[in-house]
Amino acid sequence: MNNGLKSSVPTDREVILGILNNSADTLNKLYKAHFAMVLQFILNNNGDEDDAKDVYQEAIIILYNKVKEGNFELSSKLKTYLYSVCRRIWLKKLSQNSKKTGNITDYEDVFEVEEDVEQHEEKDAAFTKMQTALEHLGEPCKTIIQDFYIHNLSMQDICEKFGYTNTDNAKTQKYKCLQRLKKIFFQHK
Amino acid sequence: MPAEVKENIFSTQIIEMRNDLELDAIIEDYLLGKLNAEETDAFEQLRRNDATVDHKVVSHKLFLDNMEEYSRQLLLKEQLNDIHAEIDVDSLVTKFAPHPSRVVQLWRKHKSAIAVAASFIVLSFVSIYSIQHSSQQADKFVQLSKNVTNAVKTQNNLIRKISSDNLPANKQINPGNFGGTGFAVSTNGYIATNLHVIKDADSVYIQNSEGESFKVKVILKDPEYDIAILKIDDKHFKNLSALPYTIKKNSTGVGENVYTWGYPKDDAVLGEGYVSSKSGFIGDTTQYQVAIPLNPGNSGGPLLDNNGNLVGIISGKETSSEGASFAIKSKYILEAMRAIPQDSLGKKLTVNKKSILAGMRRAKQIEKLQDYVFMIKVYN
Numbered sequence: 001m002n003n004g005l006k007s008s009v010p011t012d013r014e015v016i017l018g019i020l021n022n023s024a025d026t027l028n029k030l031y032k033a034h035f036a037m038v039l040q041f042i043l044n045n046n047g048d049e050d051d052a053k054d055v056y057q058e059a060i061i062i063l064y065n066k067v068k069e070g071n072f073e074l075s076s077k078l079k080t081y082l083y084s085v086c087r088r089i090w091l092k093k094l095s096q097n098s099k100k101t102g103n104i105t106d107y108e109d110v111f112e113v114e115e116d117v118e119q120h121e122e123k124d125a126a127f128t129k130m131q132t133a134l135e136h137l138g139e140p141c142k143t144i145i146q147d148f149y150i151h152n153l154s155m156q157d158i159c160e161k162f163g164y165t166n167t168d169n170a171k172t173q174k175y176k177c178l179q180r181l182k183k184i185f186f187q188h189k
Numbered sequence: 190m191p192a193e194v195k196e197n198i199f200s201t202q203i204i205e206m207r208n209d210l211e212l213d214a215i216i217e218d219y220l221l222g223k224l225n226a227e228e229t230d231a232f233e234q235l236r237r238n239d240a241t242v243d244h245k246v247v248s249h250k251l252f253l254d255n256m257e258e259y260s261r262q263l264l265l266k267e268q269l270n271d272i273h274a275e276i277d278v279d280s281l282v283t284k285f286a287p288h289p290s291r292v293v294q295l296w297r298k299h300k301s302a303i304a305v306a307a308s309f310i311v312l313s314f315v316s317i318y319s320i321q322h323s324s325q326q327a328d329k330f331v332q333l334s335k336n337v338t339n340a341v342k343t344q345n346n347l348i349r350k351i352s353s354d355n356l357p358a359n360k361q362i363n364p365g366n367f368g369g370t371g372f373a374v375s376t377n378g379y380i381a382t383n384l385h386v387i388k389d390a391d392s393v394y395i396q397n398s399e400g401e402s403f404k405v406k407v408i409l410k411d412p413e414y415d416i417a418i419l420k421i422d423d424k425h426f427k428n429l430s431a432l433p434y435t436i437k438k439n440s441t442g443v444g445e446n447v448y449t450w451g452y453p454k455d456d457a458v459l460g461e462g463y464v465s466s467k468s469g470f471i472g473d474t475t476q477y478q479v480a481i482p483l484n485p486g487n488s489g490g491p492l493l494d495n496n497g498n499l500v501g502i503i504s505g506k507e508t509s510s511e512g513a514s515f516a517i518k519s520k521y522i523l524e525a526m527r528a529i530p531q532d533s534l535g536k537k538l539t540v541n542k543k544s545i546l547a548g549m550r551r552a553k554q555i556e557k558l559q560d561y562v563f564m565i566k567v568y569n
Contacts, residue, residue, distance in 0.1 A: 024268065031272045039278070040285040046439055049278050057269045064265060097437065097498060123258070130259040150260040175210040182252050 009033040012078045019067040031060060034079055038086045046094060055093070059085040062120045076111060084113045092117070133185040141177035148174060212242070216249045318471075370451035370490035370503070371395060371419065373561040374436065374526060376429045378421035381522050382489030382565055383504050384410050387417050395421070395563040398457065402566070409529050414475055414521040415504055418529060419565075433557040434491070435544045437498040437519045440477075443467055447479060449503050449516075450555060451490030452564040459555060460487065462514075464500075469515040470507065476515045477501055483514045489565060492516045497546025497554065 010018065010029045018026025035056055042052040059082050066072045134142050140162060147153040147161070159170035218224050219232050236243045369386030373379065380395060387393050387407060396402045403423040410417050441447070441464055448461040462481030469476025479492065483506050492501040501516030546554045 027268065028272050028275075031269060032276060035273075035276055036281050036285070039281050043282065043285050048438060049282050051438070053273055053278075057266065057273070060269060061262065061265060097439070097496070123262070126255060127259055127262050130255055149256050150263060171214065172210060175213050179210070179213060182248070185252060185255070186248065 015078055016067055016072065019064055027060075027064070030078075034082050037079070037083060041083070041086065042090060045090065047090065051090070051093070055086050055089050056082075058089055058120065058124075062116055065120070065123070066116065080111065081113070084111050085117060088113050088117045130185065133181055136184050137177065137181050140173075141180065144170075144174055144177050145181055212245065213249070216242075216246050217253070219246070220250055220253055368452060368486050368567070369488040369565040370486065371563045371565045372489075372491040372499075373429055373432060373563075374418070374522065376431060378405075378426055378428070379408070379526075379529075380405060380419040380421065380563060380565075381502060381525070382417055382419065383502060383517075384412060384415045384417040385504075386489045386565055387419070387567055389569055390567040391569045392567075393419060394566045394568070395419070396566060397563055398559040401425070409525055411521070411525045411528070414517055414525070416502065416517060416521055416525045418525055429561065431545075432561060433545045433554075434493055434497045434499045434561075436522055437494075437500050438523060440467065440518055440520070441494060441498075441500045445494050445500075447481070447492050447494050447500060448551070449481060449483075449487065449490045449492050450558055450562050451483075451487040451503065452562075453484035453486035455564075457559060457562065457564075458484075458487075459551075461551075465513070469517075470505065473515075475521060476504065476517050479503075479514050479516050481514050487514075491558075491562060492519075493546070493554075493558070497544030497549075 010026055010033070015026055015030050017023075018030075035052075038056040038059070039049060039052040042055060043049070047055075062085055063072070063078070063082060134145065137145065144158055144162065147158050148155070153161070155167050155170055155174070158164075158174070159167045162170065162173075164170040164173065215224075215232065219229065224232060236246055369382055371380040371382035371386070374381045388410075390407075393405050393407065394402045395405050403421045403426050405419040406422045408418045408420045443464050443466060445464045446461070447464055448459060450457055450459055452458070460481040460483055462479055464477050465480040466478035468474050469478055477492075477500070479501075483503060487503050488505065490503040491499050492503055494500050498519075499522075500519050502519075502522065504515050504517050506514040546557060549557070
């Protein structure tokens with residue numbers, strides 16, 4: 001699959017259209033097209049392959065959300081954009097871990113992406129907040145809520161899955177869980 | 190059954206609110222557009238007239254938006270993980286890794302050939318070492334607790350012998366022959382310590398800062414890096430809350446301030462200092478040299494930096510000079526954790542990503558830390 005990487009690099013326009021049309025194939029190609037570049041950067045700047053994965057995925061998510069929101073202006077190559085975002089995120093992580101960030105080995109041109117990264121950090125905080133709230137919720141509430149809101153199961157399915165005698169009972173249970181989740185969610189700062 | 194009965198002046202035939210749960214259900218249906226026109230009108234009127242209801246609608250909307258965003262990001266992350274799994278990361282790592290790990294890769298590939306060469310090198314090292322050693326004043330490690338001699342280096346591992354030394358060790362009945370320190374690497378009772386602390390043990394117990402003892406079993410022994418992973422096997426043990434520290438993947442620089450919290454006596458003791466060298470005893474690159482005065486019993490204790498990153502495990506000290514202690518680098522703990530057989534885990538061991546100790550004063554850090562550091566008691 002490594003060999004197939006280079007040949008199937010989609011053009012920047014294809015990527016943007018693909019994301020807007022929810023094309024899984026485009027995302028797949030985009031992801032595979034530039035991972036090696038980021039891996040090389042991270043490995044040569046005090047990181048390992050797990051760091052590379054985390055950082056790269058964050059960058060892809062930033063790009064994806066930006067395109068989805070419709071305010072992505074293609075002022076440079078996507079590759080450069082991804083590289084700049086990864087670089088920014090990694091520098092932040094390094095300085096958080098009190099590592100020196102003096103001489104970073106660069107492999108691409110870089111431009112200013114601070115604003116995008118900061119915006120993403122806010123989003124990510126909201127994500128973590130919901131995740132923590134769900135963790136605190138406990139079972140079976142967590143699974144019921146996830147099945148309903150994330151996996152889009154119907155109340156009928158949930159009723160059967162958890163063995164409730166009728167959908168009304170399942171619904172009551174769901175709303176009890178929801179109330180608790182909301183309480184936890186809004187309490188955490 | 191209904192917690193609170195709401196008298197609703199606008200209760201038309203459609204909306205009859207008996208309790209909060211039903212109100213929530215209606216709010217959700219309203220926000221998701223599941224009410225019919227008539228119901229929607231009635232509800233909107235109710236909302237205009239009752240500020241509490243309106244407030245609930247707004248907060249539920251906010252919550253649903255958050256949930257939707259969460260769900261979207263979660264699915265996207267899953268999708269990315271699936272794609273990532275298709276990439277042959279290892280071969281890319283081999284291609285791009287900087288010099289040191291290329292050496293490691295070479296080693297993995299040509300183990301046997303290198304082994305032959307290495308044995309010659311080891312042989313010459315041993316002879317050089319013995320020449321040095323016999324000449325005088327060589328650095329020497331002495332193990333305080335047990336008379337185990339390792340081929341090349343003898344280590345002064347910091348195990349504390351609790352009982353008196355006059356009795357022959359194997360005949361002792363009194364509990365807790367040796368002591369060391371260990372610390373939690375997960376909330377569900379996995380503890381890391383030095384292998385030399387628990388080696389040859391018949392049974393191992395740990396004691397927390399409140400004096401409660403728990404039986405533990407040894408899950409993993411890693412003689413290469415002198416690391417052991419224990420698991421609390423005691424029905425009285427309740428899961429710990431989230432770990433306050435993170436385990437650092439990368440190495441720490443010389444001069445970084447570090448501290449340890451361990452049990453050289455029955456009460457825990459703080460030791461502070463700094464990383465003084467990137468390599469340990471006789472240039473052992475799996476260890477740091479740290480300038481912290483340590484005592485027997487400190488072995489297996491956590492070494493943390495000011496930001497609450499766990500950077501190593503205290504393992505021993507040099508006898509010939511004061512203040513030269515050694516700690517095994519934290520990445521080997523991660524390696525040991527990864528090496529635990531999956532079926533003995535039940536649940537996957539995950540490493541905490543955020544340290545809550547960062548930015549705290551030392552006293553506060555210790556307060557948070559103390560519940561996660563244990564005295565290890567070995568019976569044999």
